[in-house]
Amino acid sequence: MATLEFVRQFRFGAYAIFDLSIAFLGVCLLSPLLSKLFLKIGLYIPRHNWLFLTLPIGILVHLLMGLMTPMTENFFSWPGELWLKIVILILLFFGLKGIKIIKPKK
Numbered sequence: 240m241a242t243l244e245f246v247r248q249f250r251f252g253a254y255a256i257f258d259l260s261i262a263f264l265g266v267c268l269l270s271p272l273l274s275k276l277f278l279k280i281g282l283y284i285p286r287h288n289w290l291f292l293t294l295p296i297g298i299l300v301h302l303l304m305g306l307m308t309p310m311t312e313n314f315f316s317w318p319g320e321l322w323l324k325i326v327i328l329i330l331l332f333f334g335l336k337g338i339k340i341i342k343p344k345k
Contacts (some may be wrong), residue, residue: 253309253310253313254309254310262293262294262297263290263293266289266290266292266293267289267290269289270286270287270289270290271286273289274286274289278341281340281341281342282338282339282340282341283338283339283340283341284337284338285337285338287337288333288334288335288336288337288338289334291330291331291333291334292330292331292334292335293330294310294326294327294330295327295330295331295334297310298310298311298314298327302315310323314327
């Protein structure tokens with residue numbers, strides 16, 4: 240446990256760089272699989288869009304699971320952390336920008 244505590248001590252403001260890196264690395268590795276999966280249900284989501292959607296999806300998942308991480312708390316606190324709200328909304332915009340509805344292949 241000491242190793243995990245050590246790598247999580249490096250921070251960008253209130254957010255652990257390790258956690259952010261793992262989230263983006265995981266999405267980068269899973270994006271081809273996720274794109275193929277969503278293509279089967281009729282949504283074309285380019286692989287690079289998953290990187291834009293990493294933080295918005297992360298906030299949504301943490302909220303649904305009831306885990307209030309610093310980023311989730313800061314995003315939903317009003318009026319604090321306005322820069323975070325702007326960044327998340329911009330990421331959400333660019334993440335949703337290239338998504339297209341198509342007919343699924345049979």
